[in-house]
Amino acid sequence: DAGITQSPRHKVTETGTPVTLRCHQTENHRYMYWYRQDPGHGLRLIHYSYGVKDTDKGEVSDGYSVSRSKTEDFLLTLESATSSQTSVYFCAISESRGRPYEQYFGPGTRLTVT
Amino acid sequence: AQTVTQSQPEMSVQEAETVTLSCTYDTSESDYYLFWYKQPPSRQMILVIRQEAYKQQNATENRFSVNFQKAAKSFSLKISDSQLGDAAMYFCAYRSIMNRDDKIIFGKGTRLHILP
Numbered sequence: 618d619a620g621i622t623q624s625p626r627h628k629v630t631e632t633g634t635p636v637t638l639r640c641h642q643t644e645n646h647r648y649m650y651w652y653r654q655d656p657g658h659g660l661r662l663i664h665y666s667y668g669v670k671d672t673d674k675g676e677v678s679d680g681y682s683v684s685r686s687k688t689e690d691f692l693l694t695l696e697s698a699t700s701s702q703t704s705v706y707f708c709a710i711s712e713s714r715g716r717p718y719e720q721y722f723g724p725g726t727r728l729t730v731t
Numbered sequence: 732a733q734t735v736t737q738s739q740p741e742m743s744v745q746e747a748e749t750v751t752l753s754c755t756y757d758t759s760e761s762d763y764y765l766f767w768y769k770q771p772p773s774r775q776m777i778l779v780i781r782q783e784a785y786k787q788q789n790a791t792e793n794r795f796s797v798n799f800q801k802a803a804k805s806f807s808l809k810i811s812d813s814q815l816g817d818a819a820m821y822f823c824a825y826r827s828i829m830n831r832d833d834k835i836i837f838g839k840g841t842r843l844h845i846l847p
Contacts, residue, residue, distance in 0.1 A: 650834075659822060659839040675834075705774065718764050718826050720835055722776035 620644050621723040623708050629729045636695040638726050640708030642688075648711045649691040650720065651675075651683060653704040660707065666691055698730045733758045735825050737838035744813045745846050751798075752808040752841050754823030761785075764826040765799070765806045766835070771819040779821070782806065784828075810843075818845045 620643030630636050640649060648667055652660040652675075662675030664683040672683050680702060682694045695702055708723040734757045744750035756765070767779040782790045782799050789797050794814075798807045810817055823838040 657839065660837040662834060665834065707776065709776075718828075719766055719778050719781055721778075722768075725774045 621708060621710055621721060623706075623723040623726050625726060626724065627727050629731060630698050631731055632699060633697050636698050636728065636730075638693040638706055638708075638728070640691040640693070640723055642691075642710050644710060644712070644721070645688060646710040646712040646721075647688075648720075649685065650709040650711075651681070651691065651693045652707045652709065653677065653702075654707060654725075655704050663693065663706075695728075698728075700730050702728065703730045704728060733760075733825050733827065733836050735823050735836050735838040737821075737823050737841050739841045740839075741842045741844065743844040743846055744810075746813055746815060748813055749809060749811045750813055750843065752810075752821050752823075752843065754806045754808070754838060756804050756806065756823070756825050758804070758825065758827070760827055760829055762828045764828065765797075766824040766826065767795070767797070767806075767808045768822045768824060768837075769817075769819045770822065770840075771816075776822075780808070813845050815845050815847065817843060819843060 622641045624639045650665040651663040654660050661677045663681050666672045666685040684692045706726045709720040711720045736755045763784045765782045769777045769779045780790050780792045780795050794811045796809045820840045820842050822840045825836045
C-alpha cells in the first residue's frame with residue numbers, strides 16, 4: 618500500500634468555523650490531490666498540486682484553499698465551513714515519471730458540518 | 732473535455748456468478764489510460780485494473796478482466812466467480828496522457844451487491 622495518511626479521520630464542526638485537513642505521504646510523489654465524495658456525484662476534484670508551492674483548482678474549488686510547503690504534506694482548508702461541505706474527503710498521490718499513471722488514495726476523512 | 736459515464740448505479744449478482752459493469756467515456760485523444768477502482772465499505776479506494784489505450788489486448792487481473800472497445804469508447808469490467816468480498820462501489824476512471832497534471836476523471840460509480 619502507498620504510504621498516505623490523512624488526519625483527522627473524522628471531524629464534526631460547526632458552521633462558520635475554519636477546518637484544516639492534512640494529507641501526508643511517504644512516497645515522495647510529485648502530484649497530490651484533494652477530492653470530495655458525495656452520493657450520486659462520485660469523486661470530484663477540489664484542488665491539486667504538481668509540486669511544492671504549485672497548486673491549481675479543480676472542478677469544485679469554491680470555499681476551499683490548499684497549501685503545500687513540503688513534498689510530503691498537502692493541506693486542505695475550509696476557511697468558513699458550511700453544511701454543503703459535509704462530505705468524505707480523499708487525498709491522492711501520483712507520480713508522472715513513466716507509466717502507469719494511476720493515483721493512490723488515502724483512507725479518507727469524514728467531515729460533518731452542523 | 733473528457734467525460735466518464737457509468738449507466739448502472741446499482742447491480743446485483745449471485746455469488747460465484749459472473750457480472751459485467753459498464754463504462755463509456757468521451758475523448759478526442761488517441762492515447763490515454765483507463766482504470767477501474769473498487770471502494771469497499773471501508774471507504775479505501777483500491778485500484779483493480781488498468782488499461783493502456785494503445786494496447787489492443789484486454790487487461791486481466793485474476794478474476795477481473797476488461798472489455799476495451801476503443802472505437803466504441805467502452806471499457807467494461809467483468810468479474811468472474813463473484814465473491815462476497817467483491818461487494819463494493821466500483822468507479823471507472825480516465826486519465827489523459829497529454830495532460831501533464833495527472834488528473835483523473837471519475838465516473839459516478841456502480842454499487843455492486845453480491846447475493847449469497
